[in-house]
Amino acid sequence: MILLKNMSYAHRKQTQLFDQMDWEVQPSQVIGLLGKNGAGKSTLLRLISGLLNPKKGEIQVNGFKPFNRSPFFLQDLMLLPEENFLPEKTRTQRYINSLAPFYPHFDRDKMTELQKAFDLPFDQKLGSMSYGQRKKLLIAFALASGCKTILLDEPTNGLDIPSKSLFRKLVTAHMQEDQTIIISTHQVKDVENLIDRAVIINQGKVIFDQNMLDIADQWHFGFSATPSETSVYAEKSMGGHYFIAPLQPGQQASQVSLELLFNAVISNQLYLPQPVNA
C-alpha cells in the first residue's frame, strides 16, 4: 500500500508543488495518474521512489519510508522514468544480466517471453536500438522484475500504434496479484482500457480518485447533435457534442472517456449536480 499523509514538496527555489497532499493507493491495481503539464506527476513518482524527500508530512510504501532507500524497499520498487539514459555500448542481454540480481523476484523466462512479444533484438548494443525499442526493453524489464510497486512515467511515449496495444495486453497478461502499477500519462487513450482507477492531480492535491467501474456506474459518456439537457459537461465537436450526464436507472453503462472525464474534472464541472444513483 502507498500512503501519503499531509505531504508537501517544493523543488528548490520553486513555489510549493504539493501542499499537504493525502493519497492512499490500495495494492493490486493499475492506476492512471493524470494531470496537466507541470502538475507534478513525474515529481510524485520520484517522491514515491525515494529519489526526493518530502519537505513535510510523510510517504509510506508497503511500510517503508522511501527516502531511507532501504535495500528491501528498493528491491521491490521499479521506476521507469520518461527519459532513460542507457549505456550505449552495452548489449541487451548483458544489461539485463547486470540489473536482474538487484531484483530477487526477477523472472528470466518472463523477460524472454516479453522480449519476444515486443519483437526486441536479443543481442544488440543499446545505443543502436531505436528510442521505442529501448523503451519496450525497459517496460519488459519492469514487468519481469516481480517488484510489488511499478511506476511507469509516460510509458507509451515513442511507441508505435501496434506496440501501444501490445503494451496494454502485456501489462494485463503479466501483472501479478500482489503488484501495484502506477502509470503517469497524457496518452489517455493508451490506458483507457487498462487502468482500474483514474487519479487526477491538480494544484498540489489529488482532486479525483475513482475506480473506473464506479465512474461507469455513475456517469454516461455520450455524443449527441445537441447537448443533452441532463449533461454536467459537454464539448463541441464536429457534428455534435461529447457529453457526460448522470447514468439513469436502467440505462446501460457506457465506455468511460478519460479525456472527457479529465477535462470535466479539471474545469470543476463533474461534481455538481451529483448523479442520481451515486
Ligand SMILES: Nc1ncnc2c1ncn2[C@@H]1O[C@H](COP(=O)(O)OP(=O)(O)OP(=O)(O)O)[C@@H](O)[C@H]1O
Ligand atoms: N529538478 C527540478 N528542479 C526544479 N523544478 C523542477 C524540477 N523538476 C520539475 N520541476 C518543476 O516542477 C513542476 C512539476 O514538474 P513535473 O515534471 O513533476 O510535472 P509533470 O506533471 O510530470 O509534467 P509533464 O506532464 O509536463 O511531464 C514543474 O513546474 C517543473 O518545472
